[in-house]
Amino acid sequence: MRKLWMALGCVWLSLHAANAQSGEPPYVPETDKAVLQKLEEWQDWKFGMIIHWGPYSQWGVVESWSICPEDEGWTQHDPKYSYFEYVKRYEALGKSFNPTRFAPEKWAKAAANAGMKYVVFTTKHHDGYAMFDTKQSDYRVTAPDVAFSKNPRANIAKEVFEAFRQEGVHAGAYFSKPDWHVDSYWWNYFPPHDRNVNYDLKKYPERWNQFKQYTYNQIEELMTGYGKLEILWLDGGWVRPLKQQTQESLSWSKTPPQDQDIDMGKITAMARSHQPGLIVVDRSVHGPYENYRTPEQQIPDKPLSYPWETCMTMGGSWSYAPNDKYKSVNTLVHNLVDIVAKGGNYLLNVGPGPDGELHDAAYTTMKGIGDWMHVNGEAIYGTRAVAPYKDGKVCFTQKKDGTVYAICLLDENESLPAVISFKGIRPKKGGSVNMLGASGKLVWKTTGNGVEVKLPEVLRSKGFKHAVAIRLGSVEKM
Structure with missing residues (x-):
């Protein structure tokens, strides 16, 4: 029976993949005048910083993915433990997280000196751990049983946003749409089978509605309690309406994909009611809520006809790796110039360590970029292809x-x-x-x-x- 189900699933996937759009769907232009103005400003900024950080930095493993039951290179967990034992140990990292050297003003100053004009900070990655003081879950950095919760700077996202704004750097929030901790996405009644929701949405619609409300509430918390935010950078593009599936997103599901519609229209309207002109980036979900596109770890061969941003690691990993090797200043400057000449922005990632500090190489690399930008920034900022x-x-x-x-x-x-x-x-x-x-x-x-x-x-x-x-x-x- 299991083999039959797998075979039927493969047939279903193949048929839908054939029907999915083979080319890239067209960009849907924004109509909100305030957002259009903000997009124009954003295209002047050119250079930004994205920060992946969470309790996983204590192990130096890739962010979130080691608890995902997919057999991919980036999803491997420690073979000494069964899958469920590993997940339990991973989730316990949230309690021991204690970055006593956390000083975001140091990051902000280095970023500003490097010529970075905006920051995107991971408020929550796929593992569901909130790096902000959410009231929707106890799986958060400010929970009473977390080692860092007694620190006056425990509301990490708020501290980061304030520190960067103090340096004149625009603030944006990364937020994962999927949440592998909350029971309304990965229901513990069933084992997860891949990165997607693990229960039948048609059979349990009330549970999915709970997840939609949970997501809405967390995003509203960010939009109302963390000062001026100019970008909502949403990751986890497999959470999307069924009608917006593509060949790529179909490949992310072992079983027939479901209608993971979280009502982006409602979320966007709410977010912009609190943050007028907010840029919304529903990554890889081509449609009205993808104000700009985000090629990852790559630079397009030619200029694109819509707003875009290459997001790329400064080192080899998105999250902290103890012996990460950083790209040379020469390589990063060349990437920046190439991207800007093609009309894009460059969002460069760093991953702080478990103590809250960046690698020394991150600081020296940013200084080298800054030395070049102080002379040549005129040819970068406010330009077009x-x-x-x-x-x-x-x-x-x-x-x-x-x-x-x-x-x-x-x-x-x-x-x-x-x-x-x-x-x-x-x-x-x-x-x-x-x-x-x-x-x-x-x-x-x-x-x-x-x-x-x-x-x-x-x-x-x-x-x-x-x-x-x-x-x-x-x-x-x-």
Whole structure:
């Protein structure tokens, strides 16, 4: 019987996968004028920080996924324990969580100095542990039996948002739609079979309604008790209406997927009634509540026709890993330039440790990015994509007043070249050309292959690193 059910399930999945949209559904533009204005501002910010943090940092394991009963590389649990023994031990981490070195103002200052303009903090990941003072669950950092609950800064999300706003950094809340702890999502009457809800929604509709209300209530708590929030960044895209399933989301279910509709229209209306202009990002659920899209750990090959943001780890892991290896400043600067030239934003992740402190490498990396941004930020902030976007190692950005920048990417330890060449665009005749971080005009000329900008020896000896931005002023196509 079990084999028959599995076979039928596979047939059902195949049929629905074939019927699901094979291409990417079109972006649905926002109509709320306040949200449109906020999206325009958000596209000016360009560079942000996302922070994954929770009790799982005590083990240095990937956030939440080790309690998910899927046989994937990122979901493995300690083989010394049975699945249910492991989950019990994992959930006990919430009580021992005690980040005594938690000082979000230090994170905020480092982020601001790096040139980051917004932060997205994980208020709750899929495991259901709330990093804020929710009244809906005792599985939270402020619960009386949690080691950190007596600390005056125990309401961690509130402390983080306030610290970053104090540094002039805009605040956004990450919130997981699925919740693997609450009994109205993973009902303990049944074992979970994958990341999805583990009971029949048609058979137990009252339980699903409880989960919808639970989710609504937690989001309303965040929208009303944590100051100004400008982004609601929702993760767990398998929680979606059945009619919005895609081939990708169908692949996330071992059994026929269900109508996991949490009424995003109602949630969004409530959230914006408290936070006018709020950007809502219902990740991977293409529709009216996905104000921008979020390619994860990748940079699109070309500009996209809608607002978007690459979210990517600064190291190798989303959450704290004791010996995590961080990407070089050179790589991160190049990623930023490439993303911005294609019209996107760059959301860079760090994972604090169990004591509340970041790796030293996180601070040194952010300082290195900041050193570059302090010189070249003019070519990043408030820009939009401009054709030809990129020519070899030269990327282009454009201000709203028409000023164009040619940003030349330098390899690690590469010296500034004597000539920077590019094609597809050129300064208007008689226009001045200069390099950010240097005084004086640069000599340029049009050639059969495009434009050549000459960099004098006095500049090449100054040790510019990572990339240099050439301000072209007004330009014309070639």
